[in-house]
Amino acid sequence: MNETSVGIADVSKSYGRTRALDGVTLDLGRGITGLLGPNGAGKTTLLRIVATVLAPDAGRLRILGHDPADADGRVAIRRRLGYLPQEPGFHPNFTAFEFVDYVAILKEMTSRRARHDEVRRVLSLVGLDSVSGRKIRALSGGMRKRVGLAQALLGRPDLLVLDEPTAGLDPEQRLRFRELLSGLAEDRTVLLSTHQTEDVAALGQRVVVLHEGALRFDGTTRELADHARGRVWLADSREPGARLSWRTGDGRHRNIGDAPPGAELVEPSIEDAYLFLVGEQAAAVAV
C-alpha cells in the first residue's frame, strides 16, 4: 500500500437513535476503493464524512494530510477534493456548462478564461461537450449523472469521493465510466460507493463491505471472492445448510452457506461473497 491519503480511525455517527456508523476504521491509499453495502449500511454517511460535508460524532480523521475538524485543514482538503453526492442537485434551468461553471466558482476558480477552459475540459472528459449548452432539465438521467461527475473532476482533485456514480447509467455508459475512472485512479485516490458488485469486480483493486454501520470486509476483490470459497454450491433445491439460495436460469439452485459433504462446489463470485457477508437483508436488495 502506498502513502495513506485518507485515514479513518474509530469513526462513529448517529442520527438521533439510529447509529449510522459504528467505530469504522479504514485507511485509503492511491487507487480505487469500492464501498459495497445494502441500503442503510452507512455508505453515504461515510462518504459525506470523508467529503468533509458532515462532522462525525466521534473518531479521528486524517484526509490528504489534514484534519477536517480544523478550519484551515478543512479548506485545504476541499481544495483537493472532488465530490459527487448521491443526489448532486441541479437547477433545471442551468445549462450543463453553467452548472459546472457555477461549481468551478465555488471551487475558487475566479479567472473566467481559465475556468471556462477547465469546464470545457471536464465536460469533454465525460463526453458531454456536444450538449454543454443544453439545459439540464432536457438531459437524460445518464447525462445528468455525467454532468455531476464532470463537476467532481474540476481542478484535477487528488481525492475523488463518488456516491453511487454508476446508478442510472446504461451498460455502455457504465463501461465508459469505468474506463475513465481507471485512468484517473492511477495517480489519485478514488472512493466510490455502489450497490453493484460488478462495478467493484470491474474497477476495484480494493473492496470494503459496510453493513449496519460496521466494516465487514476490507481487502482485494479476489480476497472477497475467496471469502466464500467452499461455501457456494449448486443443487436441485434449496439445501438445509444454505443461508441463501436462489433458482438460477438453468433451473438449479445456487446455495450459499455451509456446504454439505460431497456438495457440487462452484467458483464463488464477488456477489456470492458479498451476499454471504451481509446476509438476507442484502439479498433482498441485490438479487
Added chain:
Amino acid sequence: MTWHADASLLARYAAGSIDDARASSVEAHLVACADCRQAVATTVDTTRLDAIWAEVTDTVDAPRPRLVERFLRRIGVRDHVARLLAATPSLRLSWLLAMTASLVFVAAAASEGSRQPVLFLVVAPLLPVAGVAGAFASAFDPTYELATAAPMSNVRLLLLRAAAVMATTTLLAGLAAFALPVLDWTAAAWLLPSLGLTLASLALATWLTPEAAAGAVAAAWIAVVVASAGAADDRLAAFHAAGQVGCVVAVAVSALVLVRRRAALEVRRAL
C-alpha cells in the same frame, strides 16, 4: 498604395503597445496592403495571438450571462461574484418570494387605511429574514451539499447571498413605504429591526437549521411587538427609541455570535 508602415510601428502594433486610434489606422492600412500584412506576420508573437484567439472563442462559446448577472456586472460586481449571486437558484427563489411578499404587503399597507401602519412595520423586517433563510436552507438550494464540500467559505457565500437579499428587500420595502398613508418617522422605523432580525436569524442558524432559526426569530419578533404594545398601550411601542436601541443591541450581539460561531456553518451536524 504608395507608402508602407515602418517596421517599428508594425512591431509595436503587433505587441499591442500603441493606442487604439493608431491601431485602427494601422489596421485600415493592413487591410489594403499585402506587403505590410506580410511584414507584420513575422513580428506577431504567436503566444499572444493564441491568447487573443482563445479569448475570442471563449467569448463566442460561453453562455450569455443572464439579465440579473449583466445588471450586477454593470453596477461593478465582479463577474464570478455576479454569477454566484445571479446563478444561485435559492437566491433567485428567495428574491422571487421576497418580491412577491413585498408586493402583497404594499397592497395591504396601502389599502389598510390605518394611520398607524403596524402591519407594514411588523412584516417589513421579516422579509429579509425569510429571504435569507430561503437563500441557504438545504430545502431550497439543490446544490447545497456540493457548495458545502467546495473550498469557498460557506460563511462568505452565505453573507454574499444575505447581503444581496437584504439589499433587494430593503429597496422594495423602501419603495413600498411611499404607499403608506402618512410619510413620517414610521416610514423608516422598520430599517433597524430589519437588520437586527436578519442578523439574529443568521446567528441562530449556527445552532438551528436556517428555516427553524427564521421561524424562531419571526415568532419572537411578533411576540415582542404584541407584548410591548399591550404594556405601553401604544400599538407602535416597539418602534420607539427604546425598541430601536434594542435593535442596535441585537445587531451587535448577533454579529458577535456570528463571528465567534461561524465555523458551525462550514460543516453540517446532519443532512
